Amino acid sequence: MIGRLQGQLIDKQPPWIVVDVQGVGYELEASMTTLVALPSVGEQVFLYTHLSIRDDAHLLYGFGRAHERALFRALIKVNGVGPKLALGILSGMDEDAFMRCVRDDDSKALTKLPGVGKKTADRLIIEMRDRFPEWENGQDGSLLLEASNGQSATRNSVADAEAALVSLGYKLTEASKMLADLDSSQSTEALIKAALTQRMKG
Structure with a gap:
């Protein structure tokens, strides 16, 4: 089991990132909460990880805090909640x-x-209320990242942000609407964060 990674961030294409650890590039999928806190490509990162083994793939997920990973692990135990939906939940709040x-x-x-209807929301409230003790009192891990104010190097931050929102479960038209009134000069990560924040307030 891979529990954490520390290395150089060599690629960042939300929701995917690649971390070089002593010459080995680990591809991880991360929540937007973690992604917006990441430094620029080339900087050092420390991430908590969760490895999901399926018949057709080994998937690695990255988290900036131990509590975020703990909540992810609790969420995927809920009936009907898989890793994709769990990441969507963690990206939205x-x-x-x-x-x-x-x-x-x-x-x-x-x-x-994204992907949470009334029945799923009710199920989350009922089942997660009993799961909080599993992770609530655990020691939190800080997001050990070097601060960075640089802009994303992607050529089209709006298109990348739109693709990332779609990957979280939003429909293409919905993602486009969420980004329509935002400042397109922002980085991909900033656009995603602003769109999700606006969505939750709306």
Whole structure:
């Protein structure tokens, strides 16, 4: 089992990143919460990881905090919630916000997340309420990343942000609408974060 990685960030194409660890490039899928906190390509990163083994693929997921990974692992134990939906949930809100939704029975907020309907939201509230003790009291891991204010090097940040939102489960028309009124000069990561924030407030 691969529990964490520390190395050089060599590629960043949301929701995918590649981290070079002593000459081996590990491809990981990450939540937008983690992606927006990543430094520029070429910088050092430390990520907690979760390895999912399927018949047709070995998939590695990366997280900036131990609590985020713990919540991901709790979410995929819920009936009907797979890794893709779990990443969509973590991309739309952080651990504290999710906890508040569960404690307050706020299914309406959860239904704003991609792929989460009323039945799924209700199931998440019921099942996750019992799962919180599994990870809530664990020691949190800081996001050990060098701060970076640089812009993304992608040639079309809007198109990349749109593709990333679609990968999270939003429809193409919905993703386009979420990005329509945002400043297109922003980096891909900034656009994704702004679109998700606007979506949750709407």
